Amino acid sequence: MSRDEERVDARDVAWYVDKVASTLIFVGGISAVVFIVGIFAFVTREGLAFVVGRFDFVEFFTSIAWRPTSLLRPTFGALGLIAGTAAVTGLAMLVSIPVSMGVAIYIAEFARGRTREVLKVLVELLAAVPSVVWGFIGLMIMNPLIIDVFDVPLGLGVLNSGLILGLMAAPIMTTLAEDALKAVPDSYREAGEAMGATRWQVITRVVLPAAKRGLVAAALLGVGRGFGETMAVLMASGHAIHLPTSVFDSVRALTATIAAELGEAPVGSDHYRALFTLGIFLFVITFFINLTADVLVRRVKKE
Amino acid sequence: MFQSTEQNFRAARNEKVAKLLLGALTVVLILPVFMILTTLVVKGAPAISWEFLTTNPKDGMTAGGILPALVGTVWLVAVALVASVPVGVAAAVYLTEYAPDNWLTRAINLAIINLAGVPSIVHALFGVGAFVLFFELGTSILAASLTLAIMALPVVIVATREALQAVPHSFREACWAMGATRWQTIRHVVLPNSVSGILTGVILEVSRTAGETAPIMFTGAAFFLPFLPQSVYDQTMALSLHLFVVTTQVPGVPVAMPYGVALVLVAVVLIMNAGSIWLRMYLRGKKKW
Numbered sequence: 001m002s003r004d005e006e007r008v009d010a011r012d013v014a015w016y017v018d019k020v021a022s023t024l025i026f027v028g029g030i031s032a033v034v035f036i037v038g039i040f041a042f043v044t045r046e047g048l049a050f051v052v053g054r055f056d057f058v059e060f061f062t063s064i065a066w067r068p069t070s071l072l073r074p075t076f077g078a079l080g081l082i083a084g085t086a087a088v089t090g091l092a093m094l095v096s097i098p099v100s101m102g103v104a105i106y107i108a109e110f111a112r113g114r115t116r117e118v119l120k121v122l123v124e125l126l127a128a129v130p131s132v133v134w135g136f137i138g139l140m141i142m143n144p145l146i147i148d149v150f151d152v153p154l155g156l157g158v159l160n161s162g163l164i165l166g167l168m169a170a171p172i173m174t175t176l177a178e179d180a181l182k183a184v185p186d187s188y189r190e191a192g193e194a195m196g197a198t199r200w201q202v203i204t205r206v207v208l209p210a211a212k213r214g215l216v217a218a219a220l221l222g223v224g225r226g227f228g229e230t231m232a233v234l235m236a237s238g239h240a241i242h243l244p245t246s247v248f249d250s251v252r253a254l255t256a257t258i259a260a261e262l263g264e265a266p267v268g269s270d271h272y273r274a275l276f277t278l279g280i281f282l283f284v285i286t287f288f289i290n291l292t293a294d295v296l297v298r299r300v301k302k303e
Numbered sequence: 304m305f306q307s308t309e310q311n312f313r314a315a316r317n318e319k320v321a322k323l324l325l326g327a328l329t330v331v332l333i334l335p336v337f338m339i340l341t342t343l344v345v346k347g348a349p350a351i352s353w354e355f356l357t358t359n360p361k362d363g364m365t366a367g368g369i370l371p372a373l374v375g376t377v378w379l380v381a382v383a384l385v386a387s388v389p390v391g392v393a394a395a396v397y398l399t400e401y402a403p404d405n406w407l408t409r410a411i412n413l414a415i416i417n418l419a420g421v422p423s424i425v426h427a428l429f430g431v432g433a434f435v436l437f438f439e440l441g442t443s444i445l446a447a448s449l450t451l452a453i454m455a456l457p458v459v460i461v462a463t464r465e466a467l468q469a470v471p472h473s474f475r476e477a478c479w480a481m482g483a484t485r486w487q488t489i490r491h492v493v494l495p496n497s498v499s500g501i502l503t504g505v506i507l508e509v510s511r512t513a514g515e516t517a518p519i520m521f522t523g524a525a526f527f528l529p530f531l532p533q534s535v536y537d538q539t540m541a542l543s544l545h546l547f548v549v550t551t552q553v554p555g556v557p558v559a560m561p562y563g564v565a566l567v568l569v570a571v572v573l574i575m576n577a578g579s580i581w582l583r584m585y586l587r588g589k590k591k592w
Contacts, residue, residue, distance in 0.1 A: 021486035028393020042432035130514025200318035228422025
């Protein structure tokens with residue numbers, strides 16, 4: 001080796017430290033991917049034996065008979081649970097999508113200075129209330145209120161948990177929708193106003209169409225959040241498994257079923273594996289909701 | 304000359320109506336916060352005393368205090384922080400300082416969104432399948448905290464990434480120009496300049512994990528355990544689960560008690576959260592560059 005080549009090699013301690021650090025950071029970097037794959041793998045690992053064995057596609061999606069603990073003939077029809085989740089999430093979105101879009105428009109386009117800062121903080125604090133506290137509110141405050149106001153025997157059900165879920169999803173949707181409105185360049189608004197349009201005309205004819213995709217993504221992520229919510233639905237929805245026919249009906253959601261039954265299901269039993277199968281189902285659906293929202297947001301960024 | 308036409312007039316009136324309606328909607332969304340807080344304080348405050356915070360529950364949880372639940376929550380949150388902060392900060396450093404614009408980076412970002420979006424009960428199933436059974440940690444603080452750590456990871460990553468991105472690129476270039484390695488630049492320039500921003504994320508994570516219930520239900524939190532945990536391999540009570548238990552599982556609880564538990568939990572969560580928001584605003588106002 002000639003002396004010139006020796007001098008070129010500048011690998012000192014710092015160089016090696018740098019290599020080790022960048023490797024560790026890379027491992028940290030891909031951790032989120034590892035974990036999301038891990039979640040899918042481990043939940044599937046526990047549920048797979050049911051999916052390939054006892055699982056009956058037709059029964060699962062068309063029967064409302066969820067009797068996993070029956071000694072004679074356990075049945076695993078999840079339709080009632082799916083309907084419960086759909087009813088609660090549906091009502092929640094009916095309430096929270098218009099409210100959050102309206103609030104987002106108010107905060108992004110009308111509110112100024114201090115008012116806006118205070119509103120944003122309040123929305124953020126609303127998002128911070130833990131789900132078990134929302135469940136508590138549903139059970140202790142909303143339940144007697146609904147019984148009083150509507151003169152029904154039970155206040156736990158679609159209406160109660162739908163409203164609670166709506167309140168829970170609204171802050172997240174509001175924040176995301178506000179971000180989407182913020183992403184519309186000010187030059188659009190200025191162009192509109194220069195044409196003599198009022199602020200409201202600019203919002204409805206310029207800003208909202210331009211922010212359309214971001215707003216849809218915000219609503220979708222809100223749906224995902226409501227869909228996967230567990231404790232609040234567990235406490236505020238009652239527990240009857242059936243197809244709800246009125247907003248006062250008591251229902252049982254997918255998430256609540258897992259939370260209510262996992263503790264009693266013996267590890268390795270059909271019941272236990274069936275609950276993990278519900279978990280796989282929830283995972284796959286939220287994954288696609290998030291994926292769709294991500295595609296929408298990315299397309300906005302490209303434009 | 305400008306003339307106020309019928310059309311102008313109508314447009315101006317529409318705007319006023321719209322603004323009023325949207326403002327009213329905002330009040331409708333914000334109002335519950337105050338109603339809930341007032342109710343919790345009014346009904347919960349009578350239950351809270353020094354004794355409530357420092358004694359064990361007794362008489363089948365219908366009386367006594369919440370000490371083991373409070374201590375248990377501190378354990379769960381602390382262990383979750385130890386596990387998730389280094390990983391989350393590393394992930395954020397990778398994304399801001401190293402990641403090229405390729406499919407892997409896109410996959411990482413998608414995974415972060417999904418980690419935040421996966422239902423909490425699915426995180427719980429994962430915790431049972433992975434930590435409790437596969438890694439044989441049993442139902443323990445360690446298993447519950449690791450489950451919480453993974454669930455809270457996106458909070459740390461997103462906050463840290465924001466803090467790192469706020470450090471101007473010229474700072475890094477100046478450091479590289481001095482012959483420093485990438486890691487030296489990160490260690491001595493980027494991280495010191497973003498540490499308080501990272502702190503806001505950590506506080507936010509504390510507030511988030513302290514309130515979680517579903518992920519710890521089957522992985523390490525116990526309904527009733529009147530002892531303080533001695534190690535991470537013990538089970539423990541937790542404030543959030545305790546609220547669920549005294550509200551739904553125990554008959555004959557005096558009505559003030561669950562309100563008291565809820566008030567303590569909400570106070571812990573909201574104070575931490577408000578602190579994090581305040582710190583973020585303070586830092587934004589103080590920024591020198």
